[in-house]
Amino acid sequence: xxxxxxxxxxxxxxxxxxxxxxxxxxxxxxxxxxxxxxxxxxxxxxxxxxxxxxxxxxxxxxxxxxxxxxxxxxxxxxxxxxxxxxxxxxxxxxxxxxxxxxxxxxxxxxxxxxxxxxxxxxxxxxxxxxxxxxxxxxxxxxxxxxxxxxxxxxxxxxxxxxxxxxxxxxxxxxxxxxxxxxxxxxxxxxxxxxxxxxxxxxxxxxxxxxxxxxxxxxxxxxxxxxxxxxxxxxxxxxxxxxxxxxxxxxxxxxxxxxxxxxxxxxxxxxxxxxxxxxxxxxxxxxxxxxxxxxxxxxxxx
Amino acid sequence: xxxxxxxxxxxxxxxxxxxxxxxxxxxxxxxxxxxxxxxxxxxxxxxxxxxxxxxxxxxxxxxxxxxxxxxxxxxxxxxxxxxxxxxxxxxxxxxxxxxxxxxxxxxxxxxxxxxxxxxxxxxxxxxxxxxxxxxxxxxxxxxxxxxxxxxxxxxxxxxxxxxxxxxxxxxxxxxxxxxxxxxxxxxxxxxxxxxxxxxxxxxxxxxxxxxxxxxxxxxxxxxxxxxxxxxxxxxxxxxxxxxxxxxxxxxxxxxxxxxxxxxxxxxxxxxxxxxxxxxxxxxxxxxxxxxxxxxxxxxxx
Numbered sequence: 001x002x003x004x005x006x007x008x009x010x011x012x013x014x015x016x017x018x019x020x021x022x023x024x025x026x027x028x029x030x031x032x033x034x035x036x037x038x039x040x041x042x043x044x045x046x047x048x049x050x051x052x053x054x055x056x057x058x059x060x061x062x063x064x065x066x067x068x069x070x071x072x073x074x075x076x077x078x079x080x081x082x083x084x085x086x087x088x089x090x091x092x093x094x095x096x097x098x099x100x101x102x103x104x105x106x107x108x109x110x111x112x113x114x115x116x117x118x119x120x121x122x123x124x125x126x127x128x129x130x131x132x133x134x135x136x137x138x139x140x141x142x143x144x145x146x147x148x149x150x151x152x153x154x155x156x157x158x159x160x161x162x163x164x165x166x167x168x169x170x171x172x173x174x175x176x177x178x179x180x181x182x183x184x185x186x187x188x189x190x191x192x193x194x195x196x197x198x199x200x201x202x203x204x205x206x207x208x209x210x211x212x213x214x215x216x217x218x219x220x221x222x223x224x225x226x227x228x229x230x231x232x233x234x235x236x237x238x239x240x241x242x243x244x245x246x247x248x249x250x251x252x253x254x255x256x257x258x259x260x261x262x263x264x265x266x267x268x269x270x271x272x273x274x275x276x277x278x279x280x281x282x283x284x285x286x287x288x289x290x291x292x293x294x295x296x297x298x299x300x301x
Numbered sequence: 302x303x304x305x306x307x308x309x310x311x312x313x314x315x316x317x318x319x320x321x322x323x324x325x326x327x328x329x330x331x332x333x334x335x336x337x338x339x340x341x342x343x344x345x346x347x348x349x350x351x352x353x354x355x356x357x358x359x360x361x362x363x364x365x366x367x368x369x370x371x372x373x374x375x376x377x378x379x380x381x382x383x384x385x386x387x388x389x390x391x392x393x394x395x396x397x398x399x400x401x402x403x404x405x406x407x408x409x410x411x412x413x414x415x416x417x418x419x420x421x422x423x424x425x426x427x428x429x430x431x432x433x434x435x436x437x438x439x440x441x442x443x444x445x446x447x448x449x450x451x452x453x454x455x456x457x458x459x460x461x462x463x464x465x466x467x468x469x470x471x472x473x474x475x476x477x478x479x480x481x482x483x484x485x486x487x488x489x490x491x492x493x494x495x496x497x498x499x500x501x502x503x504x505x506x507x508x509x510x511x512x513x514x515x516x517x518x519x520x521x522x523x524x525x526x527x528x529x530x531x532x533x534x535x536x537x538x539x540x541x542x543x544x545x546x547x548x549x550x551x552x553x554x555x556x557x558x559x560x561x562x563x564x565x566x567x568x569x570x571x572x573x574x575x576x577x578x579x580x581x582x583x584x585x586x587x588x589x590x591x592x593x594x595x596x597x598x599x600x601x602x
Contacts, residue, residue: 071567085567133457145532149450149457156434156450156534157568164565165531166524168469182565223467230466231446231532233457264465264483266372266386267458 006062006300009051009107010292012114013037013068013097015089015141019289020047022054022061024297026125026283026290030058040084040095048104063108065295067117067288068097070144074112074155082111085158088181108299114138114288115146115160116153118281120298121291122238123148126282134236135228136287137162139221139244143188147232163188167223174199174216191220193243209248218249222256225278229257229265236269240281254278307363307601310352310408311593313415314338314369314398316390316442320590321348323355323362325598327426327584327591331359341385341396349405364409366596368418368589369398371445375413375456383412386459389482409600415439415589416447416461417454419582421599422592423539424449427583435537436529437588438463440522440545444489448533464489468524475500475517492521494544510549519550523557526579530558530566537570541582555579 007030012019016037023029031054035046055061071085082098098111112120119136122128128136128148137145145162147154154160169178169185176199178189189195196204200213207213225237239250254274261270269277281287308331313320317338324330332355336347356362372386383399399412413421420437423429429437429449438446446463448455455461470479470486477500479490490496497505501514508514526538540551555575562571570578582588 133455149455150453152451154434154450154534157530157536157570158534158566160534161531161566163531165528166469166561168467182563183561227466227528228532229458230462230464231529233455233459233461235458260467260484262483265459265462269458 006297007059008293008296009054009061009064010289010294010296011047011064011066011068012117012288012292013066014114014288015069018043018047020050021289021293022051022058023293025293026286029293030054032289039091040097040100044097044100048101051105061105061107061296063110063296063299064101064105065110065117065292065297065299066098066101067112067114067120067292067295070113070159071161072097072111072113072159074116074159108296110295110299112153112295113144113146113159115144116155117146117291117295118240118287119146119148119238119291120153120294121283121287121289122281124294124297125290126287127238127279128236128282131235133232133234134238135162135232135234136238136240136281137225137228137244138241139191139193139239140241141193143192143241145228147234149232162224162228163192165224165227167191167220187220187224191217191243196243204243204246214246214249214252217243218252218256221253222260225253225257226260229261229270236276237278238281238287239278240285240287245280245285250278250280251275307598308360309594309597310355310362310365311590311595311597312348312365312367312369313418313589313593314367315415315589316370319344319348321351322590322594323352323359324594326594327587330594331355333590340392341398341401345398345401349402352406362406362408362597364411364597364600365402365406366411366418366593366598366600367399367402368413368415368421368593368596371414371460372462373398373412373414373460375417375460409597411596411600413454413596414445414447414460416445416463417456418447418592418596419541419588420447420449420539420592421454421595422584422588422590423582425595425598426591427588428539428580429537429583432536434533434535435539436463436533436535437539437541437582438526438529438545439542440492440494440540441542442494444493444542446529448535450533463525463529464493466525466528468492468521488521488525492518492525492544497544505544505547515547515550515553518544519553519557522554523561526554526558527561530562530571537577538579539582539588540579541586541588546581546586551579551581552576
C-alpha cells in the first residue's frame with residue numbers, strides 16, 4: 001500500500017538544466033523548478049536550496065530520486081557510485097553529485113541515468129505499464145536509451161550507451177560526416193539534434209515535413225531500432241526527446257523499422273501492429289521528471 | 302544444497318543434430334548421444350528412447366533441460382510455449398517439441414534457446430560465473446546470441462536474434478552480397494560459416510590465418526560486439542561456435558572492437574583489459590550441452 005503522507009523529491013539532471021520537483025506522481029506535483037546546469041557545486045547547491053525551501057512549506061521529503069545525464073556510475077557497491085564519469089562537459093568529470101546531495105539530506109537517495117529514469121516514469125505511469133522488457137530512447141541534442149529487462153532497469157557493466165550504435169551511412173545520399181567526437185557517424189553523430197543543425201544549418205523544428213532531413217533521420221533511427229530489437233528483444237520502444245517528438249517522424253520510423261526487420265521477428269506486434277511497438281511517451285515530455293519521482297518512490301519499496 | 306542423488310537430462314537441439322546427455326555437470330556426464338535432426342517426430346522420438354534407455358540403467362531423471370534452435374517460444378504463459386516458430390527448416394514450423402517430450406516424461410522440463418542454454422552453462426561452470434549481465438555469441442553455420450541480464454536469461458518480447466544485427470558493409474572491400482534470406486548482408490549474412498564458404502568457395506578452417514577472410518570476419522564481428530556493448534552493457538562477451546573458435550580470430554576481434562568503441566565506454570575492462578571482456582568459452586564446445594543440464598538443474602531450484 002502506498003503511504004499517502006509521503007512526499008518525494010525528483011531531480012532530472014540534464015546538460016543544460018536541472019529540473020527539480022516535489023510530489024508523488026503525475027496528478028500531484030506540488031512544486032517545480034528549473035536550475036541552469038553550470039558547475040556541479042553551484043548547480044547542486046541550488047538544487048539543495050530548492051528542496052530545503054520546499055520542505056519548509058510542504059513538509060519533510062521521504063526520499064529523493066536523481067536521474068542524471070551521464071556517463072555516470074549507478075552501481076551502489078562501486079567506489080565511484082554516484083559520481084559523474086569522464087565527460088567532455090567542463091567541470092563535471094568525477095563530480096560526486098550523489099555525495100553532495102547526501103551530505104545535505106539525511107534521506108534515501110536513488111540515482112540512475114536520465115534515460116533509465118524516464119523509462120521508469122513510463123513504466124510507472126506511462127506506456128510501459130505492465131511491461132517487463134522495453135526501451136526508452138530520447139532523441140534530442142544527443143541520443144540516449146534506457147531500458148528495463150525482465151522488470152528491472154538495465155545497468156550491466158555500467159549503463160547502455162544506445163545513442164552510439166553504428167548505423168549504415170551512405171555517403172552518396174548523405175555526405176555529412178557526423179558530429180560524434182568519438183565515432184563520427186554513429187547514430188548520435190548522424191541523427192541527434194546537433195547533427196541535424198550542423199548538416200542543414202537550421203534546427204529540426206524549422207525543417208518542413210517533406211525535407212530530405214526527415215527521410216535520413218527516420219532511416220538512421222529505424223536501423224538503430226532494428227538493432228535494439230535484435231539485441232534486447234524489447235516488448236516496446238518508446239521514443240521521446242525534442243527531435244524524437246516531431247509529429248510526422250514517428251510513422252516514418254515505424255514503417256522503416258518494420259522494413260528493416262523484414263518479417264524476421266515472428267511477433268504480431270512487429271508484423272502487424274508496429275504502431276504499438278514504437279510509440280511516443282505516455283507522459284509526453286514529463287517522463288524524465290516523473291521518472292525521478294518514481295525513482296524516489298522505489299527506494300522505499 | 303544440491304541433492305547429489307539427482308540426475309538430469311540435457312538436450313542441445315541443433316539444426317543438424319540433437320545432443321542428449323545424462324548427468325549433473327562437467328565432471329559427471331554418465332551418458333551421451335548424438336541424434337541426427339530429421340523430422341520433429343522422428344528426432345524427438347529418438348531423444349525419448351535415449352532417455353528412457355538411460356533411466357533403465359542409471360535411474361530416474363529429476364528433470365530435463367532442453368536448449369533448442371529457434372525461433373521458438375520460451376514463455377511458459379504463452380499458448381505456443383515450447384513450440385518452434387515459423388522457420389525455413391522443413392517440417393519444424395509449429396512443432397510442439399516440449400509437448401512431445403512432456404507426453405513421454407512426467408518430469409519438469411525447462412526450455413530455452415540454444416544460445417541462452419549455452420549462456421547458462423557458462424554462467425554455471427564457465428567464464429560467466431559470478432556475472433550478472435553477459436552475452437554468449439555463437440558463430441558457426443549461423444550466428445546467434447544469448448544473454449543474461451541482471452542475473453536472469455533474457456527473453457523480452459520473444460528472444461534476441463543477435464545474429465541479424467546490421468553492420469556496415471563496404472562493397473568495394475567486400476563485394477559479396479551476403480547470404481541472409483531476410484536481410485542479405487546482416488552480420489549472419491556476411492560472417493556466418495555459410496557466408497564464408499559462399500564467399501570464398503571453401504570452409505573457414507581451410508583458409509590460412511593471413512587470408513583476407515579473417516580481416517573481414519573480425520571487422521564484422523567487432524562492429525556487432527560494439528553494438529551489443531552499447532545496447533546491453535554486458536560485463537563480458539563469450540564467443541563460441543565453430544568459426545568463433547578459430548584460434549587466431551579472437552585477438553583480431555578484441556583489437557577491432559576496442560577500436561570501434563574508441564574509449565567511449567569508460568570501463569577498465571574495455572579500455573585496458575579487452576582480453577577479459579571478449580573471451581572464448583570456459584567450457585569450450587560443451588557450453589551448450591552442459592547448459593542444457595544446468596537448465597534441468599534450475600527447474601528444481
